[in-house]
Amino acid sequence: MSDDATRPTLTLGTVLFNWPADRLRDFYARIADEAPVERVCVGEAVCSKRLPFYDEVLPDIVERLKASGKTVILSSLMLPTLPRERAMIDGLVATDGVLVEGNDISTFSKLAGKPHAIGPFINVYNEGTLAFLEKQGAVHVALPPEMPLTAMAALAPHAKTATLEAWAFGRAPLAISARCYHARIHGVSKDSCQFVCNQDLDGLPVDTLEGRPFLAVNGVQTLSDAYVNLIGDLRGLCARGIGSFRLSPHTCDMVAVAQAFRDVLDGACDPAEGERRIAALLPQARFANGFVHGKPGHQRIAVAAE
Template sequence: MQLTLGPVLYNWKPELWRDFYFRIADEAPVDTVVVGEVVCSKRSPFLDPHIPAVVERLAAAGKTVLMGSLTLMSLPRERKAMLELAADDTFTMEVNDLTCLGMLGGKPHAIGPFVNIYNEATATYFASRGATRICLPPELPLSAIRAIAQAQPDVTFEVFSFGRVPLAISARCYHARLNKLSKDNCKFVCDQDPDGLAVTTLDDEPFLAMNGVQTLSYTSASLLGDVDKLRDAGVGAMRLSPQQCDMVAVAKLFRDVVDGKVAGNEGTEKLSAIYPLKQSNGFLYAKPGSAFVTDNGDVRRIVPAA
């Protein structure tokens, strides 16, 4: 079982973003790392100067580097940028917007969790177009994951296993609207919430989190207790999504559980100490995504905010 570090979904300060990947290269036991801005193209100019050094450092450390595409293209400049990304043969693209498939022209590529692959036929289609690895949508239950993975044994299938779960992307910017700004003049206020901004209901219950144009779960996915089930289902990699915590410690903990050095339930407890956000794995058991299903089948739901 491999470990993949997904792209940073939030607006982090460029130097912090760079140093984060430098540390991942030097210390984190992950096999594959996805680099690049996938949420909002307005953030890209701040990260682009650091990408060559980041990719070089990761590659020198033996990591496989994937370059993530935007999740939603709506402007000519965004399409041009993705065309340039697809034309570069020095790395493999991870496709998050189907428009990129035509740009790739059948070249080997990866598929990110933002593409809706819900059954075996769809996975087979993408494999025929050159997909060599697929991160399945996080809302899939284990039964569907098993059916898809077993139908395409030559494809490496990933499952979103840690971090706030990306649920939706929009052409409108929630952070800008909240601060009474336009999307074109957002002043990059999303950097005020480097781990997403929690959203509560009118009853003051935690509900979702927002990140610029993106909607995420309030809870953090945690599939540490489900490693054996995922492996038996044919899953080849677990994806960790960067959060504001010690991601090297998270990666080491996942590595220990995957390698059988730490039991899944013990790993789940240790993860709470590293990243105290409420954990969830409900989607895997066809339950509400915010639920957490324990080893004995008990379903725990998140506690309303104080």
């Protein structure tokens, strides 16, 4: 697609894991300079206790991204429960010059009346919900990772002012809890967790009792063990009205991931070659696209060549 108005775009989701400030600063500097993504989400969506460790570098990250021409989106928490967490969201909404991404329904009243984004952690399953969100001011709606292609295709014609986005790469977020699994695994409480989640920069793999890969733990969040990879499904998704694709950051080369997706979207690379490129970047990972095909999420469904 050569028309910029209809050209599919890429969004880099916020880092879900507990990365140190120096790593975050260097990561986003490279994204700003090299990654072919139009939007970049920053901020803390999982656990508010992590934010003080990198809060000081966030303004520089935002300015660097904006200077490179990226649209910056500030992501809110998925499960705000404390007064200070609600105050954090108030602060985000009051920030000028950037879009805010709501990841919990408590943000609706705060964001109403101003342009904003809806994150993939809010369930948008039908046209009534989509119409309500657009009326509130949503200009970008990231659909839940478990949504099948048939449901996306049914929803897309009803999008009047918002771009619809699919979760296209990275461990799928499955659940969020008030309890911290990471802390419990290490024998400490949530209140004195010692930030043990910083030991697992892509999440902590969890096996079944039989030793089979099952899930991944990220603090209070549960993720899939397999990495979602829809690079082979991009053309089908675009044909059914999906205008943007979200890449969730992991410790692999995310610039190379973004470039592979961009090349497939632009027709510079066929999907099979794109899949080979992604596999080479994560040789130990399992990939899955079951959700988009209406199958169990951990399955890998081969996509017929066009």
